[in-house]
Amino acid sequence: xxxxxxxxxxxxxxxxxxxxxxxxxxxxxxxxxxxxxxxxxxxxxxxxxxxxxxxxxxxxxxxxxxxxxxxxxxxxxxxxxxxxxxxxxxxxxxxxxxxxxxxxxxxxxxxxxxxxxxxxxxxxxxxxxxxxxxxxxxxxxxxxxxxxxxxxxxxxxxxxxxxxxxxxxxxxxxxxxxxxxxxxxxxxxxxxxxxxxxxxxxxxxxxxxxxxxxxxxxxxxxxxxxxxxxxxxxxxxxxxxxxxxxxxxxxxxxxxxxxxxxxxxxxxxxxxxxxxxxxxxxxxxxxxxxxxxxxxxxxxxxxxxxxxxxxxxxxxxxxxxxxxxxxxxxxxxxxxxxxxxxxx
Numbered sequence: 001x002x003x004x005x006x007x008x009x010x011x012x013x014x015x016x017x018x019x020x021x022x023x024x025x026x027x028x029x030x031x032x033x034x035x036x037x038x039x040x041x042x043x044x045x046x047x048x049x050x051x052x053x054x055x056x057x058x059x060x061x062x063x064x065x066x067x068x069x070x071x072x073x074x075x076x077x078x079x080x081x082x083x084x085x086x087x088x089x090x091x092x093x094x095x096x097x098x099x100x101x102x103x104x105x106x107x108x109x110x111x112x113x114x115x116x117x118x119x120x121x122x123x124x125x126x127x128x129x130x131x132x133x134x135x136x137x138x139x140x141x142x143x144x145x146x147x148x149x150x151x152x153x154x155x156x157x158x159x160x161x162x163x164x165x166x167x168x169x170x171x172x173x174x175x176x177x178x179x180x181x182x183x184x185x186x187x188x189x190x191x192x193x194x195x196x197x198x199x200x201x202x203x204x205x206x207x208x209x210x211x212x213x214x215x216x217x218x219x220x221x222x223x224x225x226x227x228x229x230x231x232x233x234x235x236x237x238x239x240x241x242x243x244x245x246x247x248x249x250x251x252x253x254x255x256x257x258x259x260x261x262x263x264x265x266x267x268x269x270x271x272x273x274x275x276x277x278x279x280x281x282x283x284x285x286x287x288x289x290x291x292x293x294x295x296x297x298x299x300x301x302x303x304x305x306x307x308x309x310x311x312x313x314x315x316x317x318x319x320x321x322x323x324x325x326x327x328x329x330x331x332x333x334x335x336x337x338x339x340x341x342x343x344x
Contacts (some may be wrong), residue, residue, distance in 0.1 A: 036066055045102075047094050056096050063090040066341035074333040087111055115149050123156040132156075132165040132190045136203040136227045136271065137251065154188075162193035172207060172247035172263075174256050174297045183216075184206040186245075197229040207245035211261030219244025219256055219264060238271035246293050255302055267293025267300070281312035287324075302328045318342045 009120045042049035042058035049058040070083040095102055101122050108116035118127025154167035166189050170295045171182035207219040221242035227262045234257075244264035246253040254265045269291045276284045287306040293299065306324035313319060316339035321339040 010155070042095070044097070046301070049093075054303070057097050060093040060095075061091070062093070062344060064088065064341055064343045065068075065090075066339055067130075069338040070335065071337075072333055072335035074331065081084070089252065090105045091116075105110060125152060125156075127152065129154070132167050133188055133203045133223055133248070135190070135203065135223065144251065162191055165192070172205075172245070174247040174253040180208055181185045184208050191255035197231075199227045199229075200227045205245060205248055207247075207256070209244045209257045209261050209264060211257055212259040216262055217244055217257060217261045221245040221248035222250065230326060232276070236273040236275075238269070238273075240269040241243040241269055242293075249291055250289070251295055251302070254295050254298060263296050265293055265295035267291065277307075283310050284308070284311065300329065302326065317341070318343075 013113055017136075024238050036124075036258065042051055045058050045060070048060040048062065051057075052059055057262045062164075065087065065088045068083070068085045068087060070085075072081055075081045087110070089108065091109075092107045093104065094106075095104045097103075101118070103121050104121040106116055115128075116129055118129040120126070128149055130149050131152065132154055147223055150172070151170040153169075153278065154165060156163055156165040158164075164174060164228070168187055170186040171184070171186050173181060186208075187206045188203065189205075192199070194200070201224065203223045205221045205223075207221070209217045209219045218241070221240060223238075223240045225238045227237075238250055242248045242305075243266045244256050246256055246265045246267055249267050249269045254267070257264050269289070271287070271289045273285065273287045278284055283308075284306045288310070289302070291302045291305045292302070304324060304326040306322055308322035310318060310320045316338075319338070319340045321337070322339075324337075325332070325334045327333075
């Protein structure tokens with residue numbers, strides 16, 4: 001047999017072995033590929049959190065999108081009485097467990113501005129956050145009790161069945177020029193407690209008043225709120241008193257002091273609100289507010305009454321038409337709002 005015939009025989013034998021091996025392999029059970037890593041739930045932190053692949057951090061994304069249609073009578077010439085606008089809020093909450101406890105951080109963006117940016121561990125919160133004195137009621141458009149988001153270093157702890165919170169926050173100046181800035185943060189304290197359907201919040205703030213030309217003084221404010229849920233209706237009452245700290249009265253504040261800080265402003269805010277459930281997801285709300293403040297011969301006064309119907313269209317989608325009347329320093333104006341909002 002020559003070399004050519006030997007080579008042909010070898011090639012044919014190899015091909016036969018390959019075919020037989022392939023046929024045998026086809027009869028074996030196929031191995032499934034390992035599934036790709038997928039986000040998992042973080043049950044310890046509640047609904048909506050998912051694990052970020054490659055680490056131990058859990059993330060939750062939430063927010064809202066809303067359309068606002070407004071009308072207000074008695075506007076000055078050149079000022080449109082109506083408004084058509086949209087707003088949004090987007091919140092990122094990140095949490096993970098550490099040897100020191102749960103570390104959490106929140107970033108909240110509203111209309112291209114950072115409303116909140118803070119980190120917390122246990123009862124400690126540091127960053128830009130909602131004030132611990134943000135306990136006011138009222139509707140988002142008609143009522144505006146104190147509650148802006150500010151630089152905060154706060155701590156909360158349980159005291160029996162109550163919660164005590166203390167904070168140092170960016171000074172809430174209501175003076176009109178940057179030269180009147182306080183030299184220290186505002187100091188705040190808040191006690192929250194409940195007894196069955198009754199919830200009560202009592203808080204206070206200390207504020208340094210700096211005169212425009214000379215002098216300084218210590219201002220203060222007291223804030224309280226009681227809410228009673230009777231099932232057929234929810235009733236809320238709110239009150240605030242400020243002396244030399246009128247920023248804590250909400251909208252319509254006067255300057256805290258005169259040029260030399262000798263005459264401090266003082267004022268009060270009162271609110272009352274009733275919410276009545278209608279059906280499973282709807283409610284009717286009635287709201288009233290009174291604000292008055294005075295400094296020497298200068299005074300400010302405002303009263304407002306509003307009624308609203310909140311109607312749930314679908315899960316996470318609701319609308320609230322609202323009508324109101326207000327009197328500001330003797331000038332009467334009427335208005336209406338229509339808010340359509342999707343929460344997610």
